[in-house]
Amino acid sequence: MKPPRLLTIAGSAAGGSAGIQADLKTFQELNVYGMSVITAIVARNPDTGKNVHAQTMDAIEAQFSTAKKQVGFDGVKTGMLFSIEVIEKVAQLLQQTDVKKVIVDPVMVGKLDSKLLKDDAIEALKTKLLPLATIITPNMPEASILLGGRVLNNVEDLKQAAIDLHDLGPKYVLVKGGRLEGPAVDVLYDGHQLTIFEAPRIDTINTSGAGCTYSAAIAANVVKGKSIHEAVLLSKSFVTTAIEHGFTYTEMVGPTYHAAERLKGEAHAITVRHV
Ligand code: PXL
Numbered sequence: 001m002k003p004p005r006l007l008t009i010a011g012s013a014a015g016g017s018a019g020i021q022a023d024l025k026t027f028q029e030l031n032v033y034g035m036s037v038i039t040a041i042v043a044r045n046p047d048t049g050k051n052v053h054a055q056t057m058d059a060i061e062a063q064f065s066t067a068k069k070q071v072g073f074d075g076v077k078t079g080m081l082f083s084i085e086v087i088e089k090v091a092q093l094l095q096q097t098d099v100k101k102v103i104v105d106p107v108m109v110g111k112l113d114s115k116l117l118k119d120d121a122i123e124a125l126k127t128k129l130l131p132l133a134t135i136i137t138p139n140m141p142e143a144s145i146l147l148g149g150r151v152l153n154n155v156e157d158l159k160q161a162a163i164d165l166h167d168l169g170p171k172y173v174l175v176k177g178g179r180l181e182g183p184a185v186d187v188l189y190d191g192h193q194l195t196i197f198e199a200p201r202i203d204t205i206n207t208s209g210a211g212c213t214y215s216a217a218i219a220a221n222v223v224k225g226k227s228i229h230e231a232v233l234l235s236k237s238f239v240t241t242a243i244e245h246g247f248t249y250t251e252m253v254g255p256t257y258h259a260a261e262r263l264k265g266e267a268h269a270i271t272v273r274h275v
Helices: 019-027 059-068 082-098 119-130 138-144 155-164 210-224 227-246 262-263
Strands: 005-015 033-042 052-054 074-076 102-104 174-177 185-188 195-197 271-274
Touching: 005 059, 005 210, 019 210, 033 059, 033 082, 052 262, 059 138, 074 082, 074 210, 102 119, 102 195, 102 210, 102 227, 138 174, 138 185, 138 262, 155 174, 155 185, 155 195, 174 210, 185 227, 195 227, 210 227, 227 262
Parallel strands: 005 033, 005 074, 074 102
Antiparallel strands: 033 052, 174 185, 185 195, 195 271
16 A cells, blocks of 8 residues: 655754654654655754755755655645745745645754744744644744743643634644643644643653654654544654653764654553543
8 A cells, every 4th residue: 555645844954863854764654655855954064153054945946846746745744944935935835736734843943952943934934834734833932932932831821822823823733841840741722622632751861853753743644644633642652652762872962763662562651631
């Protein structure tokens, strides 16, 4: 059977734990055919201090039309988009394609402090791209910035953030509460009902790329035909297992283990509550 097709439009993270690399590893684990449009290359350059190498609009458009013509796609996931120009280009390409399943991870800052979205591009993200999304998956700092700098301190704040972000136009909002203390609690809002997904907190520093991986797993499960609620549930379990088996390779923050669920045969129990 042919696997469903999923295109990620994101940045290349040279270290292999996040960005395009995390997306494609996750798609493969979940038996989805992965394709990519690279919007920028993130790689540390100790000589110049410059670590984001933006791609041209021509390169972005050429990758998109190659994937579309060579294979076609059942869904699109977006990650690092970097600039107003890229956001406008991606929004235009998505509208021309009329793709129905669009998973937007509003990536802003990397764990190693790379600036993955310019400050002046936040408005374009809100007005041009979020309205096209089936689901958006902000973490707490991203949700806060999208809400004009609102302070988020607890699960009640996350619930209100999810409700308010829904007004920007996505069909579903998942606010990830990984930065709170205690269990890892995420809040999903579908325009009517709030649902809480809770996993145990894993005590580790090896979480590089966890956000990309979670969002990529949601995208993969959505193109496989799962409902959004089920996709979030399966993906939270997938990423929790990947975090649990993450690696320390160097003194820098280590990657999650994308193959963990398959190789260890473990799925994490996730508690789901409708509130
Ligand atoms: O984890 C967020 C992220 C997304 N995309 C790219 C990155 C990172 C973090 O470093 O490099 C390309």
